[in-house]
Amino acid sequence: MNSKYLIPVVFFSLVAFAEQELDLSFLKGLEAKAKESTDINLGPEQIQLLMGFSGEGSKELLGLGKSIERVQVKTFEFDKDGMYSVAEMEGLRAKLKSGDFVPLISVKEKGGFTEIVMRKGPKGNRGFVIVSAEARELTVVNIVGDLDLASLGKLTGKFGIPNIQMNSGGTSKGKGSSKGGKEDQDEDEK
Amino acid sequence: MDEREFEEKMRAALRPVEAPDGLAEQIIRRAEALAERTRKPVTQQAWLRWGALAALLAMGSFGILRWEEKKRAEQIEARKVAEQFTMAMNITTRKMARIQKNLVVEVPLKRGH
Numbered sequence: 001m002n003s004k005y006l007i008p009v010v011f012f013s014l015v016a017f018a019e020q021e022l023d024l025s026f027l028k029g030l031e032a033k034a035k036e037s038t039d040i041n042l043g044p045e046q047i048q049l050l051m052g053f054s055g056e057g058s059k060e061l062l063g064l065g066k067s068i069e070r071v072q073v074k075t076f077e078f079d080k081d082g083m084y085s086v087a088e089m090e091g092l093r094a095k096l097k098s099g100d101f102v103p104l105i106s107v108k109e110k111g112g113f114t115e116i117v118m119r120k121g122p123k124g125n126r127g128f129v130i131v132s133a134e135a136r137e138l139t140v141v142n143i144v145g146d147l148d149l150a151s152l153g154k155l156t157g158k159f160g161i162p163n164i165q166m167n168s169g170g171t172s173k174g175k176g177s178s179k180g181g182k183e184d185q186d187e188d189e190k
Numbered sequence: 191m192d193e194r195e196f197e198e199k200m201r202a203a204l205r206p207v208e209a210p211d212g213l214a215e216q217i218i219r220r221a222e223a224l225a226e227r228t229r230k231p232v233t234q235q236a237w238l239r240w241g242a243l244a245a246l247l248a249m250g251s252f253g254i255l256r257w258e259e260k261k262r263a264e265q266i267e268a269r270k271v272a273e274q275f276t277m278a279m280n281i282t283t284r285k286m287a288r289i290q291k292n293l294v295v296e297v298p299l300k301r302g303h
Binding site for chain 1: 264267271274275277278281282286292
């Protein structure tokens, strides 16, 4: 390849790669205020490692892992309202409404919102982002890869993931088969 | 020089000459001394052979140990990643289900009003 084309190609590839990871640095410091928090950031290298050591019994996980390139999850649970800046979350929301993102579900609630956006690539879906800002709970999920939401449904009831029905007319129902499922059921009962 | 003269000279040059006394023994003695000087003791040779083998074994064992250690570390890392991956999927599916549930619940309520 001619070097005059190589530099822009490398540059845009790097930019595209960097864009896959959401900049959530504005959430730094919230861990200290939160009752519970989760921070997961798995890049291509770690997912490759996972695939290399996956047991035979986890074909679904292996299949899903093959199509996933990045998993970024941040959750915070607070004791009281107003522990984070909704304005900053709105900033992230606005960012997700531009570029390669296509809004799928957008719900405005009292004191917060929920947004699900699909990331569009040249060959179809390139993952999705979930931003859920509730009064006492904050969740950001960024999954990059050639997968859709239906692929996730195949994982329910396995690997400790609660048995949740994620169909068009279905309701969320925990069967209590796992710890997570029980928690979900309890949550539903409340 | 004519032919006859040449033959006489050749004959004189090639006539058998007796070796001085003790020359053969002297040569044999010198050869033995030289061999003795260059020959390493049997014990030293054995040490070298065993030493080389031990070094080879040590290097091999070290390599295997390092490889196993690396593999174990990767396995631990992979297990950690698997846990995180499962947790991430858990959070995602749970969140999706909650969003779906809220949507399903909210739509009929709005229709009722």
